[in-house]
Amino acid sequence: MGETLFLAHRVPFPPDRGDKIRSYHVLRALARLGPVHVGTFDDASGYGDQFLSGIAESHYLVPQRRHDMLAAVRAMAKGQPISLTAFAHAGLQEWVDQVLHYRPIDAIYVFSGQMAQYVSPQFPGRTVLDLCDVDSAKFEAYGESGSGPKAWVHAREGRLLATAEERFARAADTTLLISDHEANLFRTRLSSPGQVDIKVMRNGIDAQFFAPEAVAPQPTLFGPGPNIVFTGQMDYAPNISAVERMVQRILPGIRETRARAEFHIVGRAPTPAVKALGRQDGVTVWGEVPDVRPFLAEADIVAAPLTIARGIQNKVLEAMAMAKPVLLSPEAATGIDAEDGVHFAVAEGDRMMVGRALSLIEDRARAKAMGDAARAFVLAEQSWSAMLGGLGELLRPSAETGATTSSAADDPVRNAA
Structure with a gap:
């Protein structure tokens, strides 16, 4: 070229x-x-x-x-x-x-x-x-x-x-x-x-960077849990809506059965509305962190309950690469050709979100198998x-168009800002 x-x-x-x-x-x-x-x-x-x-x-x-x-x-x-x-x-x-x-x-x-x-x-x-x-x-x-x-x-x-x-x-x-x-x-x-x-x-996805063995365990990062993590840019409207949904409608249902369940919001630029969620029981707003991987590594579940989602969610691929079970909405799963129940858990409504979260929390072996399958999928399909x-x-230019014929002589183009 x-x-x-x-x-x-x-x-x-x-x-x-x-x-x-x-x-x-x-x-x-x-x-x-x-x-x-x-x-x-x-x-x-x-x-x-x-x-x-x-x-x-x-x-x-x-x-x-x-x-x-x-x-x-x-x-x-x-x-x-x-x-x-x-x-x-x-x-x-x-x-x-x-x-x-x-x-x-x-x-x-x-x-x-x-x-x-x-x-x-x-x-x-x-x-x-x-x-x-x-x-x-x-x-x-x-x-x-x-x-x-x-x-x-x-x-x-x-x-x-x-x-x-x-x-x-x-x-x-x-x-x-x-x-x-x-x-x-x-x-x-x-x-x-x-x-x-x-x-x-x-x-x-860079599966060498986002890898379970790439970060040291930090068991004191969260409480005894179970711990559910959301990552993302926290001044972005779909992410704000997703964490509000989690705190207001999904987490309370989970805590009815698992009273010590906690939800962690990790990502830069949290708005005042997002920061206010941290006043709710069981919710921590971390804001910007130097490295998101330790937070993913210590999560029991990574959640992505987005209702508006365009394209492929990198947050989902990152969690999958870290071998974590991901609980997500159909919107957040769009564009990732993985299998529900094998590589991640898709839930359409709030009640289903609660049920699938509790299922993963109670069956640790199943949750681990899902995380392992998720990483294998990313390695095989998403490099x-x-x-x-x-x-x-x-x-590459076609034969019809050919290359351009501009000359570099007397080139005034410089790095600029």
């Missing part, structure tokens, strides 16, 4: 949340194929520039995006999705245009729909759009489940973003979704699905090398 331009809405490091885990592994795979230029937005980690300097031929790092009302006001005035307006940046657009003009870019990998606005329709090489999941459907779900002005904004975003997603998919050579479920959902939302090339590229094995072929 020649050179690749990689655009992402968040700097793909550290790989500590769902989208950044995927973008991190994709970027590393692209860098092994050839020189890669990266345009992305910084976050609060402080590691973005150092990471990109070590992996990219050149990069442009937009300073941390502020979550203010200005982008929303501009989007409302222009009749555009807020998601796109919030990630529009003149400096990044200028850098992208220079890269495409001066460098021999054969392919562009667009990670998330927000970044497709930077790609010129005149680009002659391959364009791959990695939507991961269908964001517009997520906003529609927020709108349907909410109320008041916020629900109206979410419904509007879902409607406008759906139109933009179809436009971007039509312009791309291939559009990637994270699971068959998401791919099929996206097809149903297109006016002419036969005109869009849709493929599935699932998430993988990153297997998931990304076809990436080079996907990005």
Whole structure:
């Protein structure tokens, strides 16, 4: 391959949340194929520039995006999705245009729909759009489940973003979704699905990092239990809803039989509503921790009772790789081709969640067998090398398009921020 331009809405490091885990592994795979230029937005980690300097031929790092009302006001005035307006940046657009003009870019990998606005329709090489999941459907779900002005904004975003997603998919050579479920959902939302090339590229898991033997036991981390653990970014609406469901409707049913059962919420940026859950009996909100693996290692059950879930849940794969029995909703199980009752325990309603949790708590041998089977499944079916094995072929220019002919002479492209 020649050179690749990689655009992402968040700097793909550290790989500590769902989208950044995927973008991190994709970027590393692209860098092994050839020189890669990266345009992305910084976050609060402080590691973005150092990471990109070590992996990219050149990069442009937009300073941390502020979550203010200005982008929303501009989007409302222009009749555009807020998601796109919030990630529009003149400096990044200028850098992208220079890269495409001066460098021999054969392919562009667009990670998330927000970044497709930077790609010129005149680009002659391959364009791959990695939507991961269908964001517009997520906003529609927020709108349907909410109320008041916020629900109206979410419904509007879902409607406008759906139109933009179809436009971007039509312009791309291939559009990637994270699971068959998401791919099929996206097809149903297109006016002419036969005109869009849709493929599935699932998430993988680093099973050497997430491994039972990779962390030392810490038996004093929790009380006698049984201990149930939830992990995730705790300012993310679906995660907030999931832990509220667990604390308010599922844990009380478990504690009727196992009075010492405890629920542990592990993840950065807990909102005030999440922190308030820690005042309930048997609930601990840990917030951000240096390493989530010790918490998983000491769990009796890892729970994922999400009611809104897009794509593949990395939190589920991580717990499975740690050989833990996972209790999850059908929504959280979507996209993972594992078997209910063998590799994890799927429960549809609150009462079923309680029953399956108690069953795993009471039958430790069965719980251990489920955890062992879960890890074996991850090792066999969910490695990153297997998931990304076809990436080079996907990005290779066809004979018809050929490589771009940009010259590197007098190249002004530099690392920028």
